[in-house]
Amino acid sequence: MDVFDRDAKVAISEEENIKSPEDVAHFDWTEDEETRMRRKLDYRIVPLALLLFTLCFLDRNARIQGMATDLDLTGYRFNTALSIFYVSYVLVEIPSNILLKKLGGKLYIPCLVFGFGVISLCTAFVHNYEGLFAVRFFLGITEGGVLPGIAYYLSTFFRRKELLFRVSIFIMGSSMAGAFGGLLAAGLSQVPRWGASSAPIHTWRNIFFFEGLISILAAFLGWWIFPKDPASATFLSEREKMIAVERMAREYREIAGERVKSRHIKRALTSAHGTMCAFIFLFLNIALQSFAVFLPTILRDLGYTAIQAQLRSVAPYCAACTTAIVVANFSDRVGMRGPFIVGASLFATVGYAILCGSDSAAAKYAAIFIAAMGAFTAGPATVSWGLNNSAGPSVRSVTSAYIVATGNCGALIATWTYLPFMAPEYTLGHALNMTATGIAAILAAIAVFYCRWENKQRASGERNDRLQGLTDHDVKELGSLHPDFRYML
Numbered sequence: 001m002d003v004f005d006r007d008a009k010v011a012i013s014e015e016e017n018i019k020s021p022e023d024v025a026h027f028d029w030t031e032d033e034e035t036r037m038r039r040k041l042d043y044r045i046v047p048l049a050l051l052l053f054t055l056c057f058l059d060r061n062a063r064i065q066g067m068a069t070d071l072d073l074t075g076y077r078f079n080t081a082l083s084i085f086y087v088s089y090v091l092v093e094i095p096s097n098i099l100l101k102k103l104g105g106k107l108y109i110p111c112l113v114f115g116f117g118v119i120s121l122c123t124a125f126v127h128n129y130e131g132l133f134a135v136r137f138f139l140g141i142t143e144g145g146v147l148p149g150i151a152y153y154l155s156t157f158f159r160r161k162e163l164l165f166r167v168s169i170f171i172m173g174s175s176m177a178g179a180f181g182g183l184l185a186a187g188l189s190q191v192p193r194w195g196a197s198s199a200p201i202h203t204w205r206n207i208f209f210f211e212g213l214i215s216i217l218a219a220f221l222g223w224w225i226f227p228k229d230p231a232s233a234t235f236l237s238e239r240e241k242m243i244a245v246e247r248m249a250r251e252y253r254e255i256a257g258e259r260v261k262s263r264h265i266k267r268a269l270t271s272a273h274g275t276m277c278a279f280i281f282l283f284l285n286i287a288l289q290s291f292a293v294f295l296p297t298i299l300r301d302l303g304y305t306a307i308q309a310q311l312r313s314v315a316p317y318c319a320a321c322t323t324a325i326v327v328a329n330f331s332d333r334v335g336m337r338g339p340f341i342v343g344a345s346l347f348a349t350v351g352y353a354i355l356c357g358s359d360s361a362a363a364k365y366a367a368i369f370i371a372a373m374g375a376f377t378a379g380p381a382t383v384s385w386g387l388n389n390s391a392g393p394s395v396r397s398v399t400s401a402y403i404v405a406t407g408n409c410g411a412l413i414a415t416w417t418y419l420p421f422m423a424p425e426y427t428l429g430h431a432l433n434m435t436a437t438g439i440a441a442i443l444a445a446i447a448v449f450y451c452r453w454e455n456k457q458r459a460s461g462e463r464n465d466r467l468q469g470l471t472d473h474d475v476k477e478l479g480s481l482h483p484d485f486r487y488m489l
Contacts (some may be wrong), residue, residue: 029243037240041157042166044235048225049150049170052113055215056143067204071129081129081136082415088140090408096145097152097401098260101394104229105153110222112149115142117215124209125199147171147383148404152397155387157230157244159251160488161335164384168328171380172321184211252391252479260394268390268398271480273454273487276447277386280341281407283440284382287348287375287433290414295368297418298426302361316368320376327377328384336489337385338448341378345441348374352434356427375437382407382444388488389451392479410436451487458483 068078100108119139126132154166188206195201201209227233230244268274295316299309331340351371355364383403390399418429457463463483467475475482 027242027246029239029246033240034243034247037236037243038158038162040235040240041230041233041244044225044227044233045154045157046166046169048222049154049166050172051218052109052222053146053150053170055113055211055218056116056146070204071126071132073129073132076419077129079415079419081132083412084133085136085140086408086412086415088137089144090405090412092141092144093148093405093408094265094398094401097148097397098265100145100149100152101260101397105149105156106223106226106228109146109149109153109226110219112142112145113215113222114219116146117212117217117219119212120208120215121212124201124205124212144408145401148401151383151387151404152400155396155400156248156393159247160388161332163332163387164328164337164381165325165332167384167387168324168377168380171383172324172376252393252396260397264392264394265398267392267479267481268395268402271390271395271399273389273447273451274386274399274402276443276450277382277389278403278406280345280440280443280447281379281382281386281403282410283436283443284345284348284375284379285407285410286414286417286436287352287371288379288414289408289411290417290429290433291372291375294418294429298368299365302364302424312365316372319369320372323373324377324380328380331381337381337388338444338451338489341381341385341444342441342448344374344378344381345437345444346374348372348378348437349434349441350374352430352437355430356434371433371437378437378440378444379407382440385447385488390480391482391485392477395479448489451489455486455489458486 067073071077073081096112116139119135119142123132123135123139126135150170151167154170155163158166184207188210191202191206193200193202227235230236230248231241233241233244236244295313296309299312304312327340327344331337348371351367351369351374354367355371358364358367383400386399386403387396390396417432418426422428461483463481466478466481466483470478479485480487
């Protein structure tokens with residue numbers, strides 16, 4: 001009897017009268033039971049994950065509401081402040097996910113949200129460029145662990161063919177924030193000046209203050225609602241807990257309660273497929289993050305007022321959100337990722353090509369929809385693909401952070417894609433994004449062929465030598481290196 005059977009025993013209820021490892025191996029359930037259990041997980045976890053991630057992006061519209069003027073963000077100061085955010089953001093991601101694996105998502109993810117809520121609120125009281133520089137650095141530390149952390153957290157509750165739809169829903173928080181953040185920013189910026197005479201709150205300061213306060217309150221929801229893991233989900237019955245634990249253990253054939261060790265980190269960082277996903281996400285993130293940060297500025301330089309630019313930023317994000325979720329659902333149904341990433345990346349490339357080549361404001365606005373729909377669809381699929389093809393909870397937690405950390409190096413590049421001297425056409429920035437999404441499509445196609453080739457090697461027995469001389473525990477730790485593991489294409 002292998003390690004999985006012994007570890008799964010802890011989640012079995014008295015009422016089922018399953019007391020031995022042999023009973024665990026024969027435990028079974030119906031599809032309807034699993035569906036009901038999965039819906040409970042969906043209703044409890046996914047909406048809150050969406051809310052918490054959305055809150056990370058609500059402050060992206062402050063620049064055109066007077067922040068640049070008040071803080072004297074002339075020249076490249078705004079881009080520099082964005083860059084320092086991503087420097088700390090990238091550095092913290094892998095250590096953050098290792099800590100998450102130890103503490104559990106119920107405690108750690110809300111702590112991150114509470115942290116960036118406090119720092120966002122403090123940003124409302126910044127009065128110079130140096131202060132902005134400091135708060136952006138600390139904001140990166142708190143926000144850096146949220147995306148890889150939630151992505152890994154979801155992978156502990158949902159099977160491989162269920163994951164992309166849920167990951168897409170929560171990552172679409174960034175597009176929803178772009179949509180509703182524009183509306184919210186337009187409304188908050190109109191709140192009359194208030195606060196102490198020495199520290200008045202107005203226009204862009206309202207955006208940071210109230211959105212930071214909302215984040216702090218949401219963190220308390222996380223502590224209350226999130227379960228630590230499937231076995232401790234109090235909203236599930238004892239039998240449903242068993243189903244939740246057992247199906248994940250059978251899906252990944254991994255050791256429950258495994259601690260992150262140096263060999264797990266090495267395996268994650270040297271995985272061929274994980275590395276390809278990391279670089280695909282890097283190039284996609286150049287387009288994703290520059291779009292999220294600079295869209296209001298681009299729209300304003302097309303001739304719209306600040307308020308008009310905020311309002312016109314809503315529709316592209318809504319289109320991107322809808323497209324990404326529809327494609328994710330279909331991708332889960334067919335059990336494939338790579339071909340959808342290739343197609344979506346090429347779609348984004350077409351959008352940026354139109355932005356480069358057209359002089360019409362109407363055509364450019366239409367191209368923004370195309371670029372957003374492609375990039376925001378491919379991004380979540382890439383993160384999910386890397387998680388799908390990484391087995392072992394410790395390896396998967398590091399893989400999630402590795403992909404996102406590498407991807408956010410692309411976000412660091414994105415902060416310099418749209419510079420003041422390029423306005424109002426921004427042709428060079430659009431060309432860079434067009435090239436980046438095109439490279440992402442090529443890398444995704446290569447990754448598909450690699451997965452297909454590796455699966456054929458395993459099917460023909462070419463990787464069976466990995467099992468020689470190993471104990472049951474060692475075999476279990478092979479994870480995605482196990483000859484029976486098959487990569488999702």
